[in-house]
Amino acid sequence: MIKELVHDPIFLGGRSETASAADLPSAADLLDTLTAHRETCVGMAANMIGVRRRIIALLDESGRAPVYTVMLTPEILRADGEYETEEGCLSLLGGPRKCRRYKSIKVRYQTVEFKERIKTYTGFTAQIIQHEIDxxxxxxx
Ligand SMILES: [Zn+2]
Known part of the structure; x- marks a missing residue:
């Protein structure tokens, strides 16, 4: 189900909790909401739709074809190659803001089947994942 986006900085400033099987409907909602905003957005975290769980959805361009992916409780294990860039965010008003990211990140997460995955991402997909884990x-x- 497509959800309303949260813009409240106090709510968005809170830490999200580990995702469990009870959160899978929220993960589906997050994916629906992300794909509904596909023209302007390549990634979302669950708190952007009002759910304080560690769930992110993103357009993963690391493979042969771009694919929408959901990660439960993602965690960065290693980060290399810091650089400065600019990003926008649907939860924030105004234009892009400066931030620091890493070119390559090693991420541990669970799939929606609760299978653990460890994968290294680079480039734009790595940048999206860092933004959403933030x-x-x-x-x-
Ligand atoms: Zn954002």
Whole structure:
């Protein structure tokens, strides 16, 4: 189900909790909401739709074809190659803001089947994942 986006900075500034099987409907809602905003958005965290769980959805361009992916309780294990960039966010008003990211990140997460995955991402997909994990930690660009 497509959900309304949250813009309240106090709510968005809170840390999200570990995702469980009870949160799978929220994960589906997050994916629906992300794809509804596909023209302007490539990633979302669950708190952006009012759910304080560590769930992110993103357009993963690391494979042969772009694919929408959901990650439960994602965690960055390693980060290399810091650089400065600018990002926008649907939860924030105004234009892009400066931030620091890493070119390559190693991420551990669970799939919606609760299978653990560890994968290294680079480039734009890595950037999206870092932005969304920041949301899970209550960090806005
Ligand atoms: Zn954002």
């Amino acid at each position: 949301h899970c930690n209550g960090v806005l660009i």
